Amino acid sequence: MSTTEESRDAEVPRNPDARVDAEGPKSRAGTRTGGSGRVPLWVLVVGLVAVLVAALGGLAAYGGQTLPERLGPPVEELAVERTVIAPGSIELVLRNTGPDPVAVAQVFVNDSYVDFTGADEPIGRLAADTLVLNYPWQDGQPYTVSMLTSTGLVIEHVVDAAVATPEPGFEFLGLMALVGTYVGVLPVLLGMLVLPILRRTSGRVVRVLLALTVGLLAYLALDALLEGLELAALSGGAFGGPVLVFLGAGLAFLALTTIDKVLAGRRPDERDAGSAGMRLAVMIAIGIGLHNLGEGLVIGSAYAVGELALGAALIVGFAAHNTTEGLAIVAPLTTRRPSLWSLVGLGLIAGAPAILGAVIGASVDNAGLSALLFGVGVGAIVQVIIQIVPGLRDRTSGRLLDPATLGGLGAGVVIMYLTGLLVAA
Amino acid sequence: MGGANGATFRGGAGVDHAANGFDPRTLLREFDYGTVSTENGRTVRDWTIRAEDRDIEVAPGVVFPAWTFNGSIPGPTLRATAGDLMRVRFVNDSEHPHTMHFHGIHPADMDGVPMVGRGIISPGEEFTYVFDAEPFGLHLYHCHVGPLAEHIARGMYGTFIVDPPGGRPPADEMIMVQHGYNTTFDGEGNQLYAVNGIPFVYMNDPIQVRRGELVRIYLVNILEYDPINSFHLHGNFFDYYPTGTRLEPSEFTDTVIQAQGQRGICEIRFPYPGKFMFHAHKSEFADLGWMGFFDVVDGAES
Ligand SMILES: [Cu+2]
Numbered sequence: 001m002s003t004t005e006e007s008r009d010a011e012v013p014r015n016p017d018a019r020v021d022a023e024g025p026k027s028r029a030g031t032r033t034g035g036s037g038r039v040p041l042w043v044l045v046v047g048l049v050a051v052l053v054a055a056l057g058g059l060a061a062y063g064g065q066t067l068p069e070r071l072g073p074p075v076e077e078l079a080v081e082r083t084v085i086a087p088g089s090i091e092l093v094l095r096n097t098g099p100d101p102v103a104v105a106q107v108f109v110n111d112s113y114v115d116f117t118g119a120d121e122p123i124g125r126l127a128a129d130t131l132v133l134n135y136p137w138q139d140g141q142p143y144t145v146s147m148l149t150s151t152g153l154v155i156e157h158v159v160d161a162a163v164a165t166p167e168p169g170f171e172f173l174g175l176m177a178l179v180g181t182y183v184g185v186l187p188v189l190l191g192m193l194v195l196p197i198l199r200r201t202s203g204r205v206v207r208v209l210l211a212l213t214v215g216l217l218a219y220l221a222l223d224a225l226l227e228g229l230e231l232a233a234l235s236g237g238a239f240g241g242p243v244l245v246f247l248g249a250g251l252a253f254l255a256l257t258t259i260d261k262v263l264a265g266r267r268p269d270e271r272d273a274g275s276a277g278m279r280l281a282v283m284i285a286i287g288i289g290l291h292n293l294g295e296g297l298v299i300g301s302a303y304a305v306g307e308l309a310l311g312a313a314l315i316v317g318f319a320a321h322n323t324t325e326g327l328a329i330v331a332p333l334t335t336r337r338p339s340l341w342s343l344v345g346l347g348l349i350a351g352a353p354a355i356l357g358a359v360i361g362a363s364v365d366n367a368g369l370s371a372l373l374f375g376v377g378v379g380a381i382v383q384v385i386i387q388i389v390p391g392l393r394d395r396t397s398g399r400l401l402d403p404a405t406l407g408g409l410g411a412g413v414v415i416m417y418l419t420g421l422l423v424a425a
Numbered sequence: 426m427g428g429a430n431g432a433t434f435r436g437g438a439g440v441d442h443a444a445n446g447f448d449p450r451t452l453l454r455e456f457d458y459g460t461v462s463t464e465n466g467r468t469v470r471d472w473t474i475r476a477e478d479r480d481i482e483v484a485p486g487v488v489f490p491a492w493t494f495n496g497s498i499p500g501p502t503l504r505a506t507a508g509d510l511m512r513v514r515f516v517n518d519s520e521h522p523h524t525m526h527f528h529g530i531h532p533a534d535m536d537g538v539p540m541v542g543r544g545i546i547s548p549g550e551e552f553t554y555v556f557d558a559e560p561f562g563l564h565l566y567h568c569h570v571g572p573l574a575e576h577i578a579r580g581m582y583g584t585f586i587v588d589p590p591g592g593r594p595p596a597d598e599m600i601m602v603q604h605g606y607n608t609t610f611d612g613e614g615n616q617l618y619a620v621n622g623i624p625f626v627y628m629n630d631p632i633q634v635r636r637g638e639l640v641r642i643y644l645v646n647i648l649e650y651d652p653i654n655s656f657h658l659h660g661n662f663f664d665y666y667p668t669g670t671r672l673e674p675s676e677f678t679d680t681v682i683q684a685q686g687q688r689g690i691c692e693i694r695f696p697y698p699g700k701f702m703f704h705a706h707k708s709e710f711a712d713l714g715w716m717g718f719f720d721v722v723d724g725a726e727s
Contacts, residue, residue, distance in 0.1 A: 088428060105485060108713065111709045112709075113624075135428060150487060154609050
């Protein structure tokens with residue numbers, strides 16, 4: 001809405017170089033031949049890059065030799081990126097997340113040394129290797145895998161509940177797609193059914209609903225942020241740890257803001273409320289979609305470690321939770337009559353990423369990647385909230401927060417909290 | 426090996442005994458009687474023991490920065506007869522201060538603790554501990570410099586045997602020192618448990634004994650950090666002599682428990698041939714390395 005104004009007056013050249021260029025090809029040729037007495041810009045850039053490359057290369061080649069050896073014992077870190085549990089064996093995909101090579105010499109599980117294969121050579125920095133442990137694990141029991149390194153350090157990995165890892169075949173992917181549809185697409189579409197009712201209500205009710213939407217989204221953003229940080233803590237930190245969440249959030253925010261500007265810039269004449277409403281609906285759908293991607297990840301990875309034992313109850317819980325998201329998408333559409341297909345499209349944008357998330361979550365057990373994707377969800381939601389907030393303003397009084405919208409905000413948070421309890425199992 | 430067949434190191438592998446400089450399979454039956462001489466009609470035994478810092482491969486591929494007596498864990502088993510004079514020249518070739526503290530009965534200035542008698546023996550220095558071999562039985566020696574737990578956990582311990590006058594009945598004798606390695610140095614239990622230096626070593630190479638022959642095990646517990654240890658023998662019972670200071674057994678059993686510093690003598694005759702397991706009956710210690718086999722074979726005396 002207010003975003004379009006800024007791009008209007010962007011025609012004025014902002015720097016002297018641009019102004020010189022504006023004078024035409026002749027003057028550009030003039031600078032190249034040195035007519036103005038100045039070195040061409042590209043020569044400066046190339047020269048600077050060359051100096052930087054030479055300096056950094058020299059530092060890398062010779063600088064290190066002038067410093068003393070690092071003091072203290074080697075820093076040994078291993079992150080477990082994936083755990084595959086098969087009959088009689090536990091397989092760990094390890095990544096060295098520390099600065100020094102790590103040699104896994106022996107392994108014990110729940111205080112018993114085990115035979116294993118893999119990692120015969122020390123694992124180098126950021127390199128990966130796979131251990132296959134010969135261990136008669138029992139269904140549903142917790143296990144602590146202790147990797148004894150060549151220096152005597154113990155690196156532990158806890159399997160909360162051992163359950164055979166499902167085979168990633170077509171049948172399994174199909175199952176994940178079905179779960180994603182149940183918890184993502186269908187609830188969002190169901191929530192969108194309130195649109196006809198919304199149309200008959202006053203602008204005040206719509207503002208309250210938008211406030212409710214902001215409450216819902218704020219809750220989801222916080223939830224995804226906490227979940228992402230929790231996952232990041234598991235990833236060992238080699239690729240940034242918690243920074244990954246904020247990196248994902250920042251990039252998603254910037255990307256969505258760019259998309260919004262592009263959408264707004266394409267139709268500068270259609271500045272009526274209807275077009276803006278549709279654009280807002282699309283942005284909300286994208287934001288919720290990226291959130292549902294994170295939710296799908298949680299479901300998929302939970303399924304992969306057998307924690308979806310409660311299956312149906314969990315799916316019903318997620319579905320109830322997500323129905324409110326459909327409401328959020330159609331809230332800006334009350335003054336417009338969108339086609340059925342565009343509504344279905346919005347529902348798919350918001351819901352289908354849950355399917356993708358479930359498939360990724362079930363087949364890629366990588367805490368770092370998951371943390372990044374949760375961050376993407378957070379950034380998307382924050383961007384959407386910033387878009388909605390101006391719509392909360394009462395046009396007659398000019399007030400942003402009146403009792404009704406504040407009530408809507410609070411109700412949104414409470415609804416999300418209460419439906420969230422359904423999936424806490 | 427491995428899986429349901431029980432605990433093992435990767436591939437059932439063992440350590441490089443030659444690189445370590447000692448082999449638990451020979452350590453088992455090695456008794457160091459010292460250099461024997463007679464002074465004023467009395468038997469005198471002299472030993473030289475050196476404290477050495479040494480990297481020991483305690484499990485395949487795992488290096489432990491140990492402090493040792495004469496380069497092995499446990500240190501040498503010194504042996505005398507009740508009434509002998511024992512003279513132990515202790516040379517500290519380590520980079521850390523140490524002592525030798527002997528159990529048994531002796532004057533205060535021979536106790537090998539800081540601030541009593543000669544006290545701490547600093548790196549590069551030496552001292553000779555002189556005391557009578559008494560009482561007869563099975564005893565410990567270990568370093569007594571603070572922090573005490575670390576000096577013991579690093580490997581500074583060994584056993585000395587004082588035989589009763591006239592000796593014990595002839596037997597196939599062996600020493601078993603129960604101990605462990607806290608490779609993370611966090612003082613919270615141990616990652617490895619063993620008898621005579623290397624975990625699982627008698628699983629891969631069972632101890633050969635003869636059917637019907639008297640077997641005498643000098644059993645010692647010097648385990649640090651998780652100190653209640655035990656010894657359990659499969660398929661057989663043994664006479665147990667606590668501390669070995671009496672010639673009558675206190676019990677006939679297949680399991681004994683020893684706290685840190687406790688020791689005793691087990692005497693067995695194996696009636697059946699075949700492989701019989703022995704291990705800590707704290708099963709956790711067994712799965713972390715403290716188990717092995719006797720291989721009972723038919724011999725001339727059976
Ligand atoms: Cu010491």
